[in-house]
Amino acid sequence: MKRALIVFVLVMVLGAAALSAIQADSGYVLIALGNTSIEMSFWLAALLLFGALGVIWLIGRLVHGSVSATRRASERLFSGTSARAQRRTASGLVDFIEGNWKQAQRKLLRAAAKSGTPLINYLAAARSAYELGDRTTALELLHKAEQSSPNSELAVALTQARMQLMSRRYEQCLATLERVKRKAPQHPVVLDLLRQVYVSLQDWEALKALLPSLRAYGSQSEEELDALASQLYCALLEQAGQRARTQNPDQAAEQLHKAWHEVPGPLRKQPAVAGLYARQLLDNRLHSEAEAVVQKTLHKHWDPELVRLYGLIPAADPGQQLITAEGWLKKRPGDATLMLTLGRLSLRNQLWGKAREYFQSSLQLHKYPETCAELARLLAHLGEHKKSTEYYQQGLLLTTDALPELPQPKEAGH
Structure with missing residues (x-):
């Protein structure tokens, strides 16, 4: 209210001053163009000028409004x-x-x-x-x-890495993930994608370095991580075995011992991991150490594959090896795999009759093709060729699907 009154008074004062100026000296403006001239008072010319500027401003506003409206309509349309x-x-x-x-x-x-x-x-x-x-x-x-x-770099990089992984461009995917890992080293998706890349590239050393981060920040369950660790250390044991085969016996033993001691304790107790290590020892002619590993593991965890492997180890003392396995038979008299192993150990001790009995007992419990082959080979060396041929045929049939009923020629002599 007070401000409006002050503005009104100022307008009145300025109007009175302008009117006084006009009465005192109206001035004039002369506009000449060729033979035409226009003369008017200064104040009229000023009024016309301000009026023209106002019209131009109004037209400009109308044009701007029309353009904005057109643009908004176009955006809505498209x-x-x-x-x-x-x-x-x-x-x-x-x-x-x-x-x-x-x-x-x-x-x-x-x-x-x-x-x-x-x-x-x-x-x-x-x-x-x-x-x-x-x-x-x-x-x-x-x-x-x-x-x-x-801040979209992480999302973009992860999308790009997934596409590279799907197209099996593992090296490019690894470069993308390593770049983003420097900024988000604990991101679970980054860690999981790195896991997949390392497994695909079989870069087991890199995966071993990543495993602690996967356990601390990853999204996988403990069971999945334990399975991954088992896969990882089995692969490292195989790599160590391959390298050892190019070295002398002492270096090979050192190489394998180092790889085995790097395996976490709980994994060393798993029959599958221990069996893989034993096979690497066997491949490098470290028979006594392989025998010790298998015996130690079987003492705590009975496993058919380890039992089978035990029968393939050429121990320094085959007699004691047979006694050890026969001790297991007292607790597991109905184990077909153990019978097969005992038959092989009997062969190693040149106990032909005992080997035959063990092989036959194994086949009564379960017909394994390799048991048929072992018995057939033994019978052939004992001169029982007809029976040997029968067991070879039986073992062969066990490795194939059931044959269809088809006409056959009559046997000779019938």
């Missing part, structure tokens, strides 16, 4: 409103989940400009383009995704 963009984004994501890559890419790109989350639109559209086989467009969309939102 891109739609924000609400429509959100609906189109949701529909595109449903197509993406269902695997309708072409429709998903089209909808997501049309809605990207008005979407509240353009990063999601571009990332999903890039993956859709990749699934359609258009890698060039996929890379372009990843670049747009990175430009669309701040």
Whole structure:
């Protein structure tokens, strides 16, 4: 109220001053153009000038408003409103989940400009383009995704790494993940993708270095991580065995001992891991050590594969080896694999009759093809060729599917 009164008084004062100036000296303005001249008072000319400027300003505002309205109408026509963009984004994501890559890419790109989350639109559209086989467009969309939102480097890199992993470009995928791992070393998705790459590349040393981070920050269960650790250390034992075969016996033993002691204690107790280590020792002619490993493991964990392996070890004292295995038979009299092993150990001790009995007892419990082969070989050396041939045939049939009923020629002599 007070401010309005002050403005009114100022207007009245200025108006009175202007009127006094006009009455005192109206001045004049002469405009001459060729033979035409126009003369008017200064104040009228000033009034006309300000009026013209006002008209020009008004026209400018009208034109600007028309352009803005046209642009907004064009955006609504081609891109739609924000609400429509959100609906189109949701529909595109449903197509993406269902695997309708072409429709998903089209909808997501049309809605990207008005979407509240353009990063999601571009990332999903890039993956859709990749699934359609258009890698060039996929890379372009990843670049747009990175430009669309701040702090989007991690999401873009993970999307790119997944596409590289799917296309088996492991070296490129590894480079992408190593770059992003420097900024997010504990990110569970980064760690899991690295795990997959290392397994695919069989880079077991790198996987061993990654395993503590997977246990601390990864998303896998303890059971999955234990299985991964078993796979990892079995692969390292095999690598050590391969290297050892190119070295002399002392170096080979040192190589294998080092690899075995790097295996965590709980894994060394697993029959599968211990059996793999024993086979590496056998391949490098470290028979006594292989025998000790198998005996120690079987004492705590009975395992048919280890029992079978025990019968293949050429121990320094085959007699004691047979006595040890016969001690196991007292607790497991119905074990077909143990009977097979006892038959082989009897052969190693040149106890032909006992070996035959053990092989026959094993076949009564379970017909293993290798038991048939062992008995057939023994009978052939004992001169019982007909029976030997029968067991060879029996073992061969056990390794194939059942033969169909078909006509056969009559046997000779019938």
